Amino acid sequence: xxxxxxxxxxxxxxxxxxxxxxxxxxxxxxxxxxxxxxxxxxxxxxxxxxxxxxxxxxxxxxxxxxxxxxxxxxxxxxxxxxxxxxxxxxxxxxxxxxxxxxxxxxxxxxxxxxxxxxxxxxxxxxxxxxxxxxxxxxxxxxxxxxxxxxxxxxxxxxxxxxxxxxxxxxxxxxxxxxxxxxxxxxxxxxxxxxxxx
Amino acid sequence: xxxxxxxxxxxxxxxxxxxxxxxxxxxxxxxxxxxxxxxxxxxxxxxxxxxxxxxxxxxxxxxxxxxxxxxxxxxxxxxxxxxxxxxxxxxxxxxxxxxxxxxxxxxxxxxxxxxxxxxxxxxxxxxxxxxxxxxxxxxxxxxxxxxxxxxxxxxxxxxxxxxxxxxxxxxxxxxxxxxxxxxxxxxxxxxxxxxxx
Numbered sequence: 001x002x003x004x005x006x007x008x009x010x011x012x013x014x015x016x017x018x019x020x021x022x023x024x025x026x027x028x029x030x031x032x033x034x035x036x037x038x039x040x041x042x043x044x045x046x047x048x049x050x051x052x053x054x055x056x057x058x059x060x061x062x063x064x065x066x067x068x069x070x071x072x073x074x075x076x077x078x079x080x081x082x083x084x085x086x087x088x089x090x091x092x093x094x095x096x097x098x099x100x101x102x103x104x105x106x107x108x109x110x111x112x113x114x115x116x117x118x119x120x121x122x123x124x125x126x127x128x129x130x131x132x133x134x135x136x137x138x139x140x141x142x143x144x145x146x147x148x149x150x151x152x153x154x155x156x157x158x159x160x161x162x163x164x165x166x167x168x169x170x171x172x173x174x175x176x177x178x179x180x181x182x183x184x185x186x187x188x189x190x191x192x193x194x195x196x197x
Numbered sequence: 198x199x200x201x202x203x204x205x206x207x208x209x210x211x212x213x214x215x216x217x218x219x220x221x222x223x224x225x226x227x228x229x230x231x232x233x234x235x236x237x238x239x240x241x242x243x244x245x246x247x248x249x250x251x252x253x254x255x256x257x258x259x260x261x262x263x264x265x266x267x268x269x270x271x272x273x274x275x276x277x278x279x280x281x282x283x284x285x286x287x288x289x290x291x292x293x294x295x296x297x298x299x300x301x302x303x304x305x306x307x308x309x310x311x312x313x314x315x316x317x318x319x320x321x322x323x324x325x326x327x328x329x330x331x332x333x334x335x336x337x338x339x340x341x342x343x344x345x346x347x348x349x350x351x352x353x354x355x356x357x358x359x360x361x362x363x364x365x366x367x368x369x370x371x372x373x374x375x376x377x378x379x380x381x382x383x384x385x386x387x388x389x390x391x392x393x394x
Contacts, residue, residue, distance in 0.1 A: 049332060060284045064291040071287035084281065087257045090268035094261040096290070097297040104298060121318055135246060 002027045003068075004043060004054040008115075009033075010108060010160035011065040012053040013194040014099070018069050018156040020192040022077040066096040069153040082153050092147045095154030099161075102132040108161035110168025129170045133178065136162065140177035144184055151188060159185055163197045199224045200265075201240060201251040205312075206230075207305060207357035208262040209250040210391040211296070215266050215353040217389040219274040263293040266350040279350050289344045292351030296358075299329040305358035307365030326367045330375065333359065337374035341381055348385060356382055360394045 003019075003026045005012045019026045031037050031052050039050045047054045047063040054061065055068045057075075062068050073082035082092055106128030112118035113125060136158070139146060147154035163182050165172055172179055185191065200216075200223045202209045216223045228234050228249050236247045244251045244260040251258065252265045254272075259265050270279035279289055303325030309315035310322060333355070336343060344351035360379050362369055369376055382388065 048335065060287075062287050062291065064294045066294045067287040067291040070290045071283050074281075074286060075283035084271075086268050086272035089271060090257075090259050090264040093267045093290075093293070094259065094264040096294065097261045097263045100294040101297045101301060105302060121321060124318060124321070138245065 001025070001055065001057040002029050004029045004031050004038070004046070004052050004056070006031055006033045006052055008195060009052060010111075010164055010194075011051075011104075013160045013197070014065040014156050015053050015055065015068050015072070016192060016194070017160070018072060018077075018081070018153055020190045021151070021156070021188055022072070022081060023190060024072055024076045064100075066100055066157055069096070069157055073153050080150055080152070083148070088148060092152050092154045095146050096157050098132070098136075099154075099157035102128060103158055103161045106130075106132045106161075107165035107168055107170050110170055111161065111164050112168075114168045125168065126170065129165065129168070133162070133165070133170070133172075133175055137175040137177045140181045144181070146181075151185070155181075155185055160194070160197065167196050198222070198252065198254040199226050201226050201228050201235070201243070201249050201253070203228055203230045203249055205392060206249060207308075207361055207391075208248075208301075210357045210394070211262040211353050212250050212252065212265050212269070213389060213391070214357070215269060215274075215278070215350055218348070218353070218385055218387045219269070219278060220387060221269055221273045261297075263297055263354055266293070266354055270350050277347055277349070280345070285345060289349050289351045292343050293354050295329070295333075296351075296354035299325060300355055300358045303327075303329045303358075304362035304365055304367050307367055308358065308361050309365070311365045322365065323367065326362065326365070330359070330362070330367070330369075330372055334372040334374045337378045341378070343378075348382070352378075352382055357391070357394065364393050 003015055005028045037043055038052050044050055046061050049063055053065055054063055062071055083089055109120050110125035110129055113120050113122045145151050145155055146158055200212055202225045235249050241247055243258050246260055250262055251260055259268055280286055306317050307322035307326055310317050310319045342348050342352055343355055
């Protein structure tokens with residue numbers, strides 16, 4: 001099973017992190033992002049969106065880091081990471097949406113500007129970060145994990161761009177519950193870091 | 198089962214649409230959005246994010262339209278709407294992420310500016326719309342439905358803000374496959390419209 005990967009991508013890290021925590025072996029295929037390898041054949045044929053990560057497992061080809069987490073969890077991991085119970089599954093999916101939208105377009109996009117020079121509206125990314133981080137911090141005030149009473153793929157999806165927020169000029173000093181949660185994830189058996197986390 | 202709802206919200210319409218197609222009865226509770234009812238108790242206690250829709254089903258309380266679709270599909274609908282097979286489920290989830298991010302922040306946000314006067318960067322919303330609509334149109338060039346060979350919650354999640362794109366000044370004239378797909382959804386048994394769709 002191949003993961004087309006970029007070390008510095010938080011979206012790719014979501015997958016590497018979950019696979020490490022759940023003990024799922026991945027063949028990491030580094031993509032030459034600066035050369036635009038993901039915008040050309042053969043990768044653009046695997047993902048017409050021109051983005052990474054891409055997961056290839058036999059006939060299964062998936063873009064979108066959240067969808068890849070769902071696939072790996074339901075196919076290769078313990079049920080606890082993404083339960084089949086409808087209410088528990090939906091609780092997790094809430095945080096997949098948060099990862100795809102508010103976290104990606106807030107602290108994630110702020111980092112793209114500061115670290116990689118993307119031409120995005122930095123003020124807009126900071127406004128989005130200033131809205132979402134207090135909500136996440138409040139959520140974690142009286143619980144250890146985002147979705148359920150144990151780590152799930154929700155934590156793997158949300159953590160990367162939250163933990164990387166300082167690389168976008170977004171400090172986590174005012175969010176003690178987020179910082180404690182990051183420390184809890186780092187203490188999980190199998191945890192792997194990425195540069196900046 | 199209560200849905201806290203706003204008629205003109207595409208996110209609320211995702212839920213009303215799917216419930217109608219799947220034959221799931223909902224008690225619609227209109228929210229006085231202009232008066233900020235969703236920002237005050239009791240609604241803010243149900244959803245600290247201050248957004249609608251909110252679904253309440255006994256002990257289950259869910260924000261996020263994508264998560265609500267997952268809950269309703271897995272608990273009350275035929276398996277076909279969101280299969281348990283990992284690859285098929287992940288294929289659907291890819292489009293839930295697309296609905297939460299690219300569609301919401303592209304055509305969805307363009308409509309917020311034009312129709313409701315939101316103070317957002319209109320040019321940015323148009324750039325995002327100009328990227329995502331061709332990708333969706335291409336996806337539908339040789340298939341009837343977004344994720345699988347039949348309608349799923351992916352179609353219910355993506356359709357509203359794509360079909361409403363003209364209300365944000367984003368024409369669908371150049372996207373014949375999207376227009377044919379919207380027509381197919383409208384022809385499904387049980388389909389319900391919303392203003393603008």
